[in-house]
Structures are given as structure tokens and as C-alpha cells.
Amino acid sequence: MVRKQLYLRKDQEQELKLKARETGLSEAELVRLALDRLLHEGTAPLPGHVKALSTFLEQAREISQQHRLPEGWRFEREALYTRESRWGGGEG
Structure with a gap:
């Protein structure tokens, strides 16, 4: 030893x-x-981290069940770049 x-x-x-x-x-x-x-x-895991993560995930599940996007909504990457360019953060 x-x-x-x-x-x-x-x-x-x-x-x-x-x-x-x-x-x-x-x-x-x-x-x-x-x-x-x-x-x-x-x-x-550090003390409390497992419980904190479990609580966070449970709350995220609850939010996802309650929150719905508008009918026909679709994420478009190009729109994101255009929006960012207005703030000076992206190209386009």
C-alpha cells in the first residue's frame, strides 16, 4: 500500500x-x-442532483402536455436565420 x-x-x-x-x-x-x-x-452524482433532475424532467413533461403549437405550425430553419439577422446575429 x-x-x-x-x-x-x-x-x-x-x-x-x-x-x-x-x-x-x-x-x-x-x-x-x-x-x-x-x-x-x-x-x-452530487447530493440533490438526481432529485433536481427528476423534478425538472417531470415539470418539462407536464408543460409539454399542456402546451400545444398552433395547427399547421412548422419550424423553418431559414426563418430563424432571417430573424437573427435583424438583430445582427446571423447572416441572411
Whole structure:
């Protein structure tokens, strides 16, 4: 094994100590397990991101069910370029 030194926030230290007592594993072993999980399973979503994304997608679904475009409406790329040129942002 290779020795590494790292800095933890105070709350991380307290939670690590508590988890070590609860599981009977050393703090070092818990850090190794967490690192293994991160390296083998990819990056974990940040706290709250999964719930925020789920909420956003649900709201987007609700909006899409309520909002309808006018009958016969069709997106035309050329119209977009013409509109942008009025603002000085595009060619045409």
C-alpha cells in the first residue's frame, strides 16, 4: 500500500468517525472503499442532483402536455436565420 495524506472538512471527519464506529471498519478502510466505488462505478452524482433532475424532467413533461403549437405550425430553419439577422446575429 501507498501512504497518502488528505484534508477533510470537519463534518466529513465526524461522519467518517461515526461510520467507522457503526461498521467496525477503520477510517482508512472506509476511505479505500469509497475510492474504489468512485473509480469503478464512475462519478457519483452530487447530493440533490438526481432529485433536481427528476423534478425538472417531470415539470418539462407536464408543460409539454399542456402546451400545444398552433395547427399547421412548422419550424423553418431559414426563418430563424432571417430573424437573427435583424438583430445582427446571423447572416441572411
